Amino acid sequence: MILEVNELTKHFGGLKAVNGVDLRVEQGSIHSIIGPNGAGKTTLFNLITGSIPPMSGTVLFDGRDITGWPPERLARGGVARTFQRTSIFMDLPVLENVALAIRSREGCSASLWQSHQHEDEAADEARGILASVGLRGREDAKAGMLAHGYQRALDIAIGLALKPRLILMDEPLAGMSRGDRETIAALITMLRETMGLTIIVVEHDVGMVMRLSDRITVMQHGTVIADAPPDEIRGNEAVRQAYLHGSFAQ
Amino acid sequence: MIATTLSERRVRSRGGLVGLAVIAATGLCLPFASAGQPFLLMLASHALIAAILALSLDMLTGNTGLLSFGHAAWYGFGAYVAGLLSKSVSSDIAVLILLTLAATLLVSGAVGAILVRQVGKTFAILTLALSQIMFALVFVFSDITGGEDGLQGIPMATFFGAQIVSPATWYAILLGALLLALAGALHIRHAPLGRAWLAIRENSERARFIGMNVTLLKLISYMISASLASLAGLLFVLFNGATSPDLLHWLESGKVLMYVVLGGVGTIFGPVIGAVVFTLAEHYVSSFTDAWLIYFGALFVLIVIVAPGGLFGGAARIATRLSARKPGRRAAQ
Amino acid sequence: MLALSLVLNGIVLGSVLLLFSLGLTLIYGVGRIVNFAHGALFSAGAMAGVWLVASGVPFGVALVVAPVAVGLIGVLIDWAILARIRDRPMVDSLLLTFGLALLITGILYELGGRNVQIMPVPQVLGGVISLGGISLPTYRVFVSVLAIALTIALILFLKNSKWGLRVRAANDDPEMGACIGIDRERLMHSVVGVSAALAAASGVAAAPIFTAHAVVGDKILILAFMTVILGGLGSLRGAVVAAYAVGLILVFGEGYFGGQLALMLLFIVVMAMLINWPRGFFGEGRTE
Numbered sequence: 001m002i003l004e005v006n007e008l009t010k011h012f013g014g015l016k017a018v019n020g021v022d023l024r025v026e027q028g029s030i031h032s033i034i035g036p037n038g039a040g041k042t043t044l045f046n047l048i049t050g051s052i053p054p055m056s057g058t059v060l061f062d063g064r065d066i067t068g069w070p071p072e073r074l075a076r077g078g079v080a081r082t083f084q085r086t087s088i089f090m091d092l093p094v095l096e097n098v099a100l101a102i103r104s105r106e107g108c109s110a111s112l113w114q115s116h117q118h119e120d121e122a123a124d125e126a127r128g129i130l131a132s133v134g135l136r137g138r139e140d141a142k143a144g145m146l147a148h149g150y151q152r153a154l155d156i157a158i159g160l161a162l163k164p165r166l167i168l169m170d171e172p173l174a175g176m177s178r179g180d181r182e183t184i185a186a187l188i189t190m191l192r193e194t195m196g197l198t199i200i201v202v203e204h205d206v207g208m209v210m211r212l213s214d215r216i217t218v219m220q221h222g223t224v225i226a227d228a229p230p231d232e233i234r235g236n237e238a239v240r241q242a243y244l245h246g247s248f249a250q
Numbered sequence: 251m252i253a254t255t256l257s258e259r260r261v262r263s264r265g266g267l268v269g270l271a272v273i274a275a276t277g278l279c280l281p282f283a284s285a286g287q288p289f290l291l292m293l294a295s296h297a298l299i300a301a302i303l304a305l306s307l308d309m310l311t312g313n314t315g316l317l318s319f320g321h322a323a324w325y326g327f328g329a330y331v332a333g334l335l336s337k338s339v340s341s342d343i344a345v346l347i348l349l350t351l352a353a354t355l356l357v358s359g360a361v362g363a364i365l366v367r368q369v370g371k372t373f374a375i376l377t378l379a380l381s382q383i384m385f386a387l388v389f390v391f392s393d394i395t396g397g398e399d400g401l402q403g404i405p406m407a408t409f410f411g412a413q414i415v416s417p418a419t420w421y422a423i424l425l426g427a428l429l430l431a432l433a434g435a436l437h438i439r440h441a442p443l444g445r446a447w448l449a450i451r452e453n454s455e456r457a458r459f460i461g462m463n464v465t466l467l468k469l470i471s472y473m474i475s476a477s478l479a480s481l482a483g484l485l486f487v488l489f490n491g492a493t494s495p496d497l498l499h500w501l502e503s504g505k506v507l508m509y510v511v512l513g514g515v516g517t518i519f520g521p522v523i524g525a526v527v528f529t530l531a532e533h534y535v536s537s538f539t540d541a542w543l544i545y546f547g548a549l550f551v552l553i554v555i556v557a558p559g560g561l562f563g564g565a566a567r568i569a570t571r572l573s574a575r576k577p578g579r580r581a582a583q
Numbered sequence: 584m585l586a587l588s589l590v591l592n593g594i595v596l597g598s599v600l601l602l603f604s605l606g607l608t609l610i611y612g613v614g615r616i617v618n619f620a621h622g623a624l625f626s627a628g629a630m631a632g633v634w635l636v637a638s639g640v641p642f643g644v645a646l647v648v649a650p651v652a653v654g655l656i657g658v659l660i661d662w663a664i665l666a667r668i669r670d671r672p673m674v675d676s677l678l679l680t681f682g683l684a685l686l687i688t689g690i691l692y693e694l695g696g697r698n699v700q701i702m703p704v705p706q707v708l709g710g711v712i713s714l715g716g717i718s719l720p721t722y723r724v725f726v727s728v729l730a731i732a733l734t735i736a737l738i739l740f741l742k743n744s745k746w747g748l749r750v751r752a753a754n755d756d757p758e759m760g761a762c763i764g765i766d767r768e769r770l771m772h773s774v775v776g777v778s779a780a781l782a783a784a785s786g787v788a789a790a791p792i793f794t795a796h797a798v799v800g801d802k803i804l805i806l807a808f809m810t811v812i813l814g815g816l817g818s819l820r821g822a823v824v825a826a827y828a829v830g831l832i833l834v835f836g837e838g839y840f841g842g843q844l845a846l847m848l849l850f851i852v853v854m855a856m857l858i859n860w861p862r863g864f865f866g867e868g869r870t871e
Contacts, residue, residue, distance in 0.1 A: 049459075075461030087456045089449050100449050101460040109446040109462050109471060112438065158460060317674055319619070319681060364854050368861070371617050371816060374677050375808045376854075378619070382805045383850045386843035500801070504685050511678060541693050547686025554679045555667045 001060075002027040002166055003048075004196045008057035010043055017043040019222040020057070025166075025200060025215075030192050032201045032209045035219035036242055041202045044219070045170055048200075049081045050074045061166065076105070080164035084171040090144035094135060097143050097154055098126035101161035106131045124163065132194075133157045133187055149180035153187065160191070167191070168200045173208055181205065185212055210234065218242065266436040269519045270429060277425040281418055291417050297529040298424040299486050304509035304525035305431050305518070306478035310518030313439075314471045316366065319374050320381025321506045326498030327384060328354060328483025333401045333493055335395065341405045343414065343488065350484050351477055358476035359469070366468040378500065385498040386409035400410040400494030407488040420489050427485060428522070431478060435518050438474075447471055451516075479506075501543070505532075508550055588717050589838045590831065595723045597830025603785040604807040604814075604822045605737060606778035612754035612817045613774045615673070616665065619680040621782050622804025623687035628653050628783025629795035630691060633700045636810035642705040650784040657779025658772045664766065665775065688797055696797025702753060705762035726788050733784065737777075738819070754817070805846070806833065809853050815863020824864050 005023035007115040009016075018040045025031045033041050046052045046060055059067045061079060069077070089097050102122045103109055130139060133153040138146065152172065159167050162238055172188065173181045185208055191197045203209045209216060210230045218226040218233060220242045228234055233239055267440040277298075284290035332350045340346065365376055383577045388395045395401055407414045414420060436552065450457045450464055456466050487493045505528070513524025536542040603625060610618050628649050657833025660683065668675045688696075708722045741747035749770055768785035786800065793799055810829045832852060836845025 071458045072461050072463055075459055081459055083456075087453060087459075089452050089456065091452055096445065100445065101459075103442050103446070104461040106321065108442050110467060111442040114442050158456070162460060315674075317677060319677070326622060358595060361854075364857060368857065370673055371677070372812060372857070372861075375617060376857075379805050379808055379850055379853075382801070383847050386846045390841070390843040390847070475807060501685070503690075507678070507681065541689060543685060543689030545689075547682055547684075547689045550682030550685055551664060551679060554675055554682055555664070558671065558675055 001025065002062055003200070004058075004060040005044075005048065006058045006060070007127055008044065008059065009055050010047055011055060016222045018047060018054075021219070021222070021224055023217060023224070023227075024163055025198060026159065028192065028196050028198055028210055029214040030188065030199045032199065032203055032213040032216045033219060034203060034209055034216060038221075039242075040222040041219055042170070043222075045081075045168060045200075045202050049079070072209070075162055075164075076107075078163070078169070079166040080159035080162045080166070081168040082152075082159050082170060082172060084174055086148075086151045086155050088143045088151055088154050088158060090142070092143055093139065094130065094141050094143050094146065094154060095123060095126050095139040097100060098157050099123060101158045102126060104236075105162050129157050129160050130154075132190075133160070134183070141147075141220055149176060149183060152176065152184055156184075156187065156191075162204045164197070166198045166200065168202075171201050171204060172201060173203060173205045181208060188212060202204040263370040266439075266518075270432055270436070273432065273519075273522070274425075274429055277429075281421060281563075289521050291421055293530070293533055295417070295420075295489060297526045298421070299482050299489070300505075300509065300525040300529045301508055301522040302424075302428050302485070303479055303482040304513065304521035305428075305435060306475050306482060307506050307510050308513075308516065308518060308521040309435060309438075310471050310475035311476060312518065312521075313444065313451060313483055314468050315451040316468065316472070317370070317374055317507075318475075320377040320379070320500065320503050321475075321479055322498050322500070322502035323377070323381035323384045324354065324358065324386075324479035325483040325502065325506070326381075326493075326495075327357070327476075329487040329493040330395060330401060330483075331480070332390065332393075332484035333404050333487040334403055336407065336488065341408045343407045343409050346407070346484060346488070347481065350480055354477050354480035355473055358473045358480075362469050362472035362476070366472055367465060378503070381498060381500060381503055382513050385495060385500075388495045388498060389504025395495075398495065400492055400496075401487070401557060402492045404487060404491050404493075405519050424485060424489070427481070431481075432518070432522065438556050439518065440534065443467075445469070461511075504546075504550070508546070511550070511553060522557060585838065588719075589834050591717065591719050592723070593831035593834035594827065595719075595727045595830070596834055597790050597827035598665055598727040598734075599785050600803065600806055600810055600830055601823060601826035602730040602788075603782055603803055604810045604826055605734060605819075606781035607773055607807050607811055608814075608817060608819055608822045609750070609781075610778040611811070612819075613666070613750055614676075614679060614771055617816075618778070619677070619804075620660075620683035620687055621778070621807065622798075622800030623684045623691065624653055624657065624779045624782035625786040625800030626691055626696065626795070626797055626801055627656070627687060628786030629702070629790040629793070629799055630694065630696055630700065630786075630797070631783065632787030632790050633795045633800055636702060637700075646784070646787050649787045650780040653783035654776045654780030658776035660779070661772050661775035665771070667768075668770075691797035698796065700795045702795060704791045721744045722791055726792070729788055730785065733781075734823070737781075741819075790856065802846075806849075807847055807859045813856060813863060815865060818863055818865055821863045821865050 001024050003023070003025040005021060008018055008021045010018045021040070021044060023044075033044065043052070047054045050069050050073070053068045057067070058065055061077070066074060066077065066079070089100065092100075099122050102125055103111075108114070127139060130136060130183050133156055135150060135153055135157065138150065143151065146154060156169075156172070169188070172184055176184065188199060188201070189212065192199055201209065201212070210233070213230055214232045215227070215229055217224055218236070218239050225238045225242060226236045228236065280294050281291060284294070303321075303325055306324070307318060311317050328350055331353050333345050335346055335349055339349065360440055361380060365373060365380075368376060389397050392398070414423070446457070446462055446467055450462065450467055454464050483497065486497070509525040510513055510521040511524075512528060513522065515521030532542060532546070597680060599710060607618060607621050610616055631649040632645045634647060636642055640648065664683065665676075668679055681859065705721045708725050710721045711718045712721050714725055741750060752765070782800075785803075786795075796834070806829055810825045811822060813828060814823070814825030829849060832849050833845050836848040840848065
């Protein structure tokens, strides 16, 4: 297990956003978390990625306790994330977006000097990563000028530059055209196949999740109501009930 | 591919070098133009100090987006610390620079560690408060700072035993200091540190999630900015031979802000030009009316409303837009 | 005895500070503007009050006329200047009010603000009130009562009037306010006007204690900034508690360490507070 979440809990006032959640994510799998609006998916995501501290419970990454680690420490420790509302450096060139992450990974963000050789190595690595997410030839464009789908791919590329072992994606398909959704889904599968990455996806698009995932966790009212491979989830009565009563996109 | 990066970098640094050369040439010509007009050289020297001060604020605001409304705090800090040290420890300028910078780094590090954790508005308010505290401190310790009368009787600065006397020498020192500071700022802008700052300025949340220690990087920016402002204060007090609490007043902070806003935040050269233009304008305006603060305030308000990117910033933006239209630049995409 | 006397003086200062900070909180809550010019409006009120009294206007009338005049100037400032940058980034509003502070201060200098002007304490309010060995000038008691009364009146007005409802709606969520059909422009004009009038009222009321000149508002502005940070930016009840905390810290600091060091003590308290409670006493300050 690369990620083990035990009894994780976070309440906001009286709202039990996440209540005693357990989660096991297997190394090298695509693991999706779904559920109706307000099920606690996003809170769980933010708890794991260090955006907010949990009230109780633990998060183990590769057997190491990472509960409550701040984002910058997680990023350096091999856990990357992408954002629902694409979060990139809009005013900077595409290549620089990725190069920033590479330098950060190497711990030289605060350096006053960088050799030409080192800069070129970083640029080459960045080009390689950009090519792998389908952004070859767009290195010099300003990130903000890219089309929406390409920006999402750049968001993922920035995450990849950290050489993570686990990458968490917050609704990677949200607000995308059908074509872009297919492209990003194919990209996610490719990352697992060729890089052996473990990927956790929080998603609304249930159809795509069924095709994409090795395992699915379904949440409702802050708790896990099902955790199984896609085929079993499809026939699960509790899940069907949750979907009927919750307002669900698909 | 590699060639692109290198040539791009050469182009980028060439722009900076041209700017540096222009300022150096203009600066070097002035003493000849002002021969027989000692006052002009004096005014130019003050403009150079203002330029260093403007650059110091741009090192903070232009790089990380943190806006300081009390930057005079560090200007005055440097002036008082250097002034007091030169009266008590040594009048050697090298020693004074070392000691003053050490003191500034220490204090700005401690204060900055708390300040840079605050978001925009709280940061702005606290910087103003800090300058008022420094202002108040001058009066608390008025038996050594001279209080209202200011710090007087500062010995003439020396450099390895030789006294720095002539206005021309001072002018050369100030010009050299400005050019060095500019070169440093340009270098950092293209170094990993400067590029990390720009990333933070643009999207600090994403910067955290790629593992940058945003607080530390902001603190470095704050400390560099405070140190450069403090250096400007040191140069001022040694050049001027005295200092007054006015140096720490919020009107002074307002002037520094004006230099940067007038010149365009983050443009490095803009604030320097803004400082020089403003210092000259202030001199000539205040020579025929003592209500210059009204003109200053009105201009400040007008610029924020009409040209938030600064006068020179606006010009630079237009220049960038024009050059972006040239066909060759787009080919890469 | 000294301690009790300091407590009373702390309450006096806290009350003036409260009245002054309310305007700052109000304008922040509705417009998300940190008004650096608030101190200059305090000075304007104080100078206007002194000028009115010196021209033979009774103190009680000056106490009403000066704030109304400055309030109208506030409306004018909002209409002519602040309205130009409504949808700009936060930085612009900070710079703009800072520029306004310079401009107003410059004007006050030219209107005689370079010299300290004394406001005589009105005769009815002269003298000293003694209570069990502690004496406090009657005028200070009057200022505190006035400030507290005005504060209560404003809070009641915010709670019960239509205007108050709009202010509170915009305070909670500016965009939501627009959704329920609030004319934002007119609301902002009125809020800036009321805020300026409050600053001027505290300026006139405090003039017999603080005197009047172009930068008399500088120090109280810093104190008010410390107040709103301690209380949490935009938090009304936070401001109430923090105003008295700042008043007491300052007066005790002055009593035991001397005038200017008290300000430093206050700054250290605020910085220490920010480490643990960045959102103020009630944790409801905004942090955008």
